[in-house]
Amino acid sequence: MVNVGIIGSGVVGSATGKGFKDLENNVSFFDIDANRIELLKKQGLQATKDLKFVAKSSEIFFICVPTPDKNRNIDLSIIKSAVIELSKECKDKRDYFLIVVKSTVIPITTENIIIPLIEKYSNKKAGSDFGVCFNPEFLRETNPYEDFMNPDRIVIGEYDKKSGDILEQLYSPFKCPIIRTNLRTAEMTKYANNCFYATKISFFNEIHLMCQKIGIDSNIIRKIVQMDKFYGIHPWEHGHSFGGKCLPKDLNAVIALFNEGHIHDPVLLKAVRKVNEDIEFLNRCQINEKASTPIYSESGSIVKQNNESTYIRSFCKTTMNSNINKT
Ligand SMILES: NC(=O)C1=CN([C@@H]2O[C@H](COP(=O)(O)OP(=O)(O)OC[C@H]3O[C@@H](n4cnc5c(N)ncnc54)[C@H](O)[C@@H]3O)[C@@H](O)[C@H]2O)C=CC1
Numbered sequence: 001m002v003n004v005g006i007i008g009s010g011v012v013g014s015a016t017g018k019g020f021k022d023l024e025n026n027v028s029f030f031d032i033d034a035n036r037i038e039l040l041k042k043q044g045l046q047a048t049k050d051l052k053f054v055a056k057s058s059e060i061f062f063i064c065v066p067t068p069d070k071n072r073n074i075d076l077s078i079i080k081s082a083v084i085e086l087s088k089e090c091k092d093k094r095d096y097f098l099i100v101v102k103s104t105v106i107p108i109t110t111e112n113i114i115i116p117l118i119e120k121y122s123n124k125k126a127g128s129d130f131g132v133c134f135n136p137e138f139l140r141e142t143n144p145y146e147d148f149m150n151p152d153r154i155v156i157g158e159y160d161k162k163s164g165d166i167l168e169q170l171y172s173p174f175k176c177p178i179i180r181t182n183l184r185t186a187e188m189t190k191y192a193n194n195c196f197y198a199t200k201i202s203f204f205n206e207i208h209l210m211c212q213k214i215g216i217d218s219n220i221i222r223k224i225v226q227m228d229k230f231y232g233i234h235p236w237e238h239g240h241s242f243g244g245k246c247l248p249k250d251l252n253a254v255i256a257l258f259n260e261g262h263i264h265d266p267v268l269l270k271a272v273r274k275v276n277e278d279i280e281f282l283n284r285c286q287i288n289e290k291a292s293t294p295i296y297s298e299s300g301s302i303v304k305q306n307n308e309s310t311y312i313r314s315f316c317k318t319t320m321n322s323n324i325n326k327t
């Protein structure tokens with residue numbers, strides 16, 4: 001039995017806390033919204049606006065506060081303030097404690113922002129006085145508790161082995177794979193998961209837009225495509241462009257058909273081709289770097305031969321950036 005504190009008891013915090021409570025842990029919920037607290041109390045749960053009480057009575061904290069969008073970027077102000085307030089209340093803790101970030105944050109937030117804030121406001125030292133994990137949540141709004149209790153996998157990004165061991169122990173009743181990794185990999189995994197989902201939706205919507213104009217039901221296509229055994233699998237290590245006899249030519253053909261026919265500007269498929277060209281170009285640079293042969297710019301002119309790898313890499317980067325700006 002572990003003493004768990006939930007900081008931010010909304011969709012994720014409530015599901016997380018209820019789940020660990022149902023797994024025989026002692027869970028207290030904290031929130032700044034009195035209505036949220038009342039709702040949880042009515043469900044017979046230990047919920048309070050008293051952060052001092054939660055800080056004192058918990059050994060593992062889950063930070064589940066919002067990280068909303070602000071001008072198409074992440075707003076970290078809420079999580080920063082929540083972490084600061086919790087850290088202040090942890091100043092007097094004598095025993096080791098673990099802080100687990102479940103809120104979705106961009107890579108290296110936990111290392112560069114969260115941990116320094118905890119150390120500053122608690123006067124404690126990461127590693128010796130407290131541990132830190134980033135533990136992305138994959139539940140959906142529609143089934144939060146069921147999704148929390150039945151994850152496909154549990155990802156534990158750990159500051160150090162001790163932090164990861166403690167969190168893995170808490171998750172030991174779960175039967176799914178538990179992946180241990182570093183903090184930034186876990187943070188990025190969450191974004192990759194959601195962005196892949198979003199890409200698939202926009203991909204089939206792009207197919208839909210193209211098909212709609214020529215009388216094809218794209219839902220039939222989706223059903224056939226997802227029968228492919230490779231559908232959900234990414235067959236190889238990243239960093240290699242795709243080639244072969246068919247993928248490049250078929251991509252060009254479908255882009256040309258729908259673009260030139262002014263049926264739909266296939267922006268997503270063009271982006272797929274662009275990424276592939278950039279990867280190809282970067283790899284060519286690196287091969288040239290190794291072979292120290294001249295590099296040819298896209299216009300065909302020889303870029304000044306220079307064996308300085310930093311020069312070659314920065315040339316590739318500049319070229320790629322200028323190309324990206326063109327799209
Ligand atoms: N909703 C979802 O399906 C999922 C959300 N997430 C992520 O989890 C995080 C939380 O999202 P939700 O649970 O959906 O948000 P929510 O809005 O449902 O709940 C957040 C709770 O935090 C409380 N709160 C706000 N400021 C606070 C503070 N300073 N201290 C304590 N509590 C505070 C709010 O009153 C609210 O009750 C976000 O980063 C989100 O991206 C991750 C996976 C799934």
Ligand SMILES: CC(=O)N[C@@H]1[C@@H](OP(=O)(O)OP(=O)(O)OC[C@H]2O[C@@H](n3ccc(=O)[nH]c3=O)[C@H](O)[C@@H]2O)O[C@H](C(=O)O)[C@@H](O)[C@@H]1O
Pocket residue numbers: 104137138139140141142193194197201
């Ligand atoms: C990759 C993935 O499945 N992400 C999940 C998603 O949860 P959420 O509840 O937002 O998922 P959802 O409601 O099924 O879909 C999100 C959006 O996508 C739309 N949607 C979904 C499926 C589909 O075929 N077409 C479509 O347009 C939905 O209408 C909705 O607007 O986002 C959650 C989150 O991070 O908030 C995340 O934890 C969940 O795992």
